[in-house]
Amino acid sequence: MLQLKDIKKSFTQPDGTELPILDIAEFNVAPAEQMVLVGRSGGGKTTLLHVIAGISRPDAGKVRIDDWEITLFSEAECDRFRAERIGYVFQTFNLLPGFSALENVLLAMRFTRGRPDKARARQLLERVGLGHRTTHKPTMLSVGEQQRVAVARALANQPKLLLADEPTANVDSGHQQQVLDLIRQTCAEEDVALVLVTHTPEVAGQFERVDHLEEINQVVTGT
Amino acid sequence: MSLWKIAWRSIQQRALASTLTAVSMGLGVALVVAVLVVHTVVDRSFRRGGEGYDLIVGHKGGRLELVLNTVYYLSQPIGNIPESYRNDLLEGRVDPEILVETAIPICMGHSYRGFRVVGTVPELFEKLRYRDGQQYRFAQGENFKAENHFEGVIGATVARETRLKVGDRFKARHGVGEGAVDHAEEFTVVGILEHTGTPNDRALFVNMEGFFAIHSHASDGAGHDDEAHEQAVAGDRGEHHADDELAHDLHDHGPPSRSVTALLVCLDQSTPGITWRLEREINDGPVAQAVVPAGVIANLFEGIVGNVQLILLIMAVLIVVVAGLGVMVSIYNSMSDRRHEIAVMRALGASRLVVMLVILLESILLSLGGGLLGLLLGHGLIGALSPLILKHTGVAVGMLHFQTVELLLIPGLVILASAVGYLPALAAYRTDVARSLTSTP
Ligand SMILES: Nc1ncnc2c1ncn2[C@@H]1O[C@H](COP(=O)(O)OP(=O)(O)OP(=O)(O)O)[C@@H](O)[C@H]1O
Ligand SMILES: [Mg+2]
Numbered sequence: 001m002l003q004l005k006d007i008k009k010s011f012t013q014p015d016g017t018e019l020p021i022l023d024i025a026e027f028n029v030a031p032a033e034q035m036v037l038v039g040r041s042g043g044g045k046t047t048l049l050h051v052i053a054g055i056s057r058p059d060a061g062k063v064r065i066d067d068w069e070i071t072l073f074s075e076a077e078c079d080r081f082r083a084e085r086i087g088y089v090f091q092t093f094n095l096l097p098g099f100s101a102l103e104n105v106l107l108a109m110r111f112t113r114g115r116p117d118k119a120r121a122r123q124l125l126e127r128v129g130l131g132h133r134t135t136h137k138p139t140m141l142s143v144g145e146q147q148r149v150a151v152a153r154a155l156a157n158q159p160k161l162l163l164a165d166e167p168t169a170n171v172d173s174g175h176q177q178q179v180l181d182l183i184r185q186t187c188a189e190e191d192v193a194l195v196l197v198t199h200t201p202e203v204a205g206q207f208e209r210v211d212h213l214e215e216i217n218q219v220v221t222g223t
Numbered sequence: 224m225s226l227w228k229i230a231w232r233s234i235q236q237r238a239l240a241s242t243l244t245a246v247s248m249g250l251g252v253a254l255v256v257a258v259l260v261v262h263t264v265v266d267r268s269f270r271r272g273g274e275g276y277d278l279i280v281g282h283k284g285g286r287l288e289l290v291l292n293t294v295y296y297l298s299q300p301i302g303n304i305p306e307s308y309r310n311d312l313l314e315g316r317v318d319p320e321i322l323v324e325t326a327i328p329i330c331m332g333h334s335y336r337g338f339r340v341v342g343t344v345p346e347l348f349e350k351l352r353y354r355d356g357q358q359y360r361f362a363q364g365e366n367f368k369a370e371n372h373f374e375g376v377i378g379a380t381v382a383r384e385t386r387l388k389v390g391d392r393f394k395a396r397h398g399v400g401e402g403a404v405d406h407a408e409e410f411t412v413v414g415i416l417e418h419t420g421t422p423n424d425r426a427l428f429v430n431m432e433g434f435f436a437i438h439s440h441a442s443d444g445a446g447h448d449d450e451a452h453e454q455a456v457a458g459d460r461g462e463h464h465a466d467d468e469l470a471h472d473l474h475d476h477g478p479p480s481r482s483v484t485a486l487l488v489c490l491d492q493s494t495p496g497i498t499w500r501l502e503r504e505i506n507d508g509p510v511a512q513a514v515v516p517a518g519v520i521a522n523l524f525e526g527i528v529g530n531v532q533l534i535l536l537i538m539a540v541l542i543v544v545v546a547g548l549g550v551m552v553s554i555y556n557s558m559s560d561r562r563h564e565i566a567v568m569r570a571l572g573a574s575r576l577v578v579m580l581v582i583l584l585e586s587i588l589l590s591l592g593g594g595l596l597g598l599l600l601g602h603g604l605i606g607a608l609s610p611l612i613l614k615h616t617g618v619a620v621g622m623l624h625f626q627t628v629e630l631l632l633i634p635g636l637v638i639l640a641s642a643v644g645y646l647p648a649l650a651a652y653r654t655d656v657a658r659s660l661t662s663t664p
Contacts, residue, residue, distance in 0.1 A: 075575070079575075080574070083571060096568070
């Protein structure tokens with residue numbers, strides 16, 4: 001369902017020189033497949049997720065999700081597509097601090113064509129075990145709980161692809177497994193393909209498919 | 224979840240800064256409301272005075288003086304005209320084609336505890352109307368009668384401040400202000416006028432016959448130097464001797480050569496332009512001058528008060544604009560903290576335009592909220608001060624005294640808010656999502 005072809009991405013450094021980050025000939029994820037991406041810090045994992053989500057545009061190459069080649073979309077079309085078909089969970093600070101748990105989930109629904117569905121939002125929060133804390137603001141939730149809300153929010157619009165960028169990095173090891181199980185379970189239940197970035201070997205070890213960015217990326221970065 | 228709600232949430236999140244900027248906006252708007260109300264109060268209390276009659280006829284001289292004196296009871300009484308001129312007008316000797324319906328004589332030069340005592344005829348309260356055609360009514364008692372020379376009625380403010388009641392007697396004081404002397408004769412209060420919001424609230428009205436009687440008596444006694452008063456008292460010995468003799472020749476009732484300060488004239492308005500015609504004819508004649516009060520009052524108002532009001536209004540509007548800049552600074556300062564939030568919204572699929580709109584709506588909410596607060600504050604203040612305003616100006620303004628100009632505040636504030644919100648909204652529009660997502664807030 002996800003196909004990357006000849007993706008190139010580089011950043012312009014302050015001194016004006018180009019710093020190549022990504023050069024990926026091919027990267028594919030099957031529908032409902034769950035895979036892990038590992039790699040050196042600064043290797044370009046987050047950048048890759050941004051490119052997949054249409055947050056950053058690659059300098060060259062194609063990103064195809066289902067039947068859409070999002071690299072051909074206008075920026076506004078990309079935004080709409082992301083709202084409707086891609087869920088995104090970041091490492092931390094996923095939630096908007098001014099909004100309650102429920103409102104954070106509803107907010108994600110706001111940017112799609114459909115109408116915000118309160119019942120589904122509640123149901124999702126219940127699924128992540130926070131049915132009783134819907135009105136809590138992020139500051140009143142633990143980091144683990146915040147990540148669970150973030151998972152619920154990422155799935156709000158029934159996406160076909162979930163991108164998770166080190167979702168358990170800031171969660172203590174006790175709750176790490178809980179959050180991870182939640183992500184995998186809900187993705188499996190809703191037939192969502194999962195690309196999860198992690199530095200933690202215990203997390204990576206639980207997946208059948210583990211890609212090393214260094215192996216698929218032809219750019220040799222850092223020292 | 225609407226964009227309004229999203230904007231509202233970020234206002235809530237920075238409650239203190241938001242409240243402060245909204246309050247400063249509110250103070251500016253309250254000031255605008257206050258200036259507008261002061262404008263109406265001054266305007267109304269000014270214009271009201273001269274309503275109810277078409278012309279003021281008085282001694283030749285300053286037009287403004289005549290109006291100030293007869294309409295507002297301000298400044299020293301000016302010269303007089305022969306009482307007989309009243310009949311000349313009524314009987315068509317000035318212009319046979321113009322039907323003068325009423326000509327109410329007004330005599331001045333006396334006071335009671337700082338309020339003017341006006342010698343006049345009962346028709347003043349029967350024939351003249353005030354403020355949009357309202358009839359004078361008596362809160363207590365009734366109008367004085369032509370045959371009772373030492374009766375009078377008093378205005379509402381006079382009644383309140385002097386505590387004179389129906390049946391009480393008062394002595395008119397010769398002259399106004401320093402060096403005035405009390406007359407021995409007393410007038411009996413037979414009526415207290417209802418509050419009118421005109422300068423008449425601040426005067427005592429006595430039968431002109433009694434007024435003339437105390438005059439001739441007083442001028443025998445203590446010598447004084449109030450020239451105008453002399454004229455009012457004893458026109459036959461003043462410099463208007465010639466006028467008075469002329470008047471004496473022309474009619475045959477009343478004591479010889481009495482004089483009055485002014486005549487309030489109402490015309491049959493069935494012919495258009497009649498007022499201006501009579502005004503010109505009187506002014507062309509040798510005896511008196513005529514003034515259309517509305518015109519003089521409007522000039523006076525626009526010339527002096529109007530400009531002051533305009534400056535005040537401009538200053539108040541500038542304060543609102545400065546408050547608007549405060550909104551801009553407040554939102555703009557918060558933008559660096561909110562980069563991450565905006566990036567999260569973009570990652571959720573919000574377009575650039577949406578995040579820009581959220582910031583603009585935030586600015587509009589703050590400005591309109593502040594504006595609403597200001598309207599409440601301004602009108603609450605007016606409500607609280609209205610008894611005071613009524614007491615001092617005679618103009619009744621209620622808390623709900625809204626003006627149509629205030630409707631402009633709403634679109635005005637929206638425009639201001641959009642203008643000041645534009646810069647921070649642009650910052651939101653330009654947020655680099657990828658970079659802001661990876662940087663911790
Ligand atoms: N907007 C940008 N401008 C310039 N350089 C950037 C930008 N974003 C990222 N980089 C650089 O690109 C490289 C890859 O960054 P990226 O965040 O993708 O790495 P990562 O693999 O996610 O690392 P980590 O595991 O630490 O999160 C880094 O060297 C980073 O400094
Ligand atoms: Mg990263």
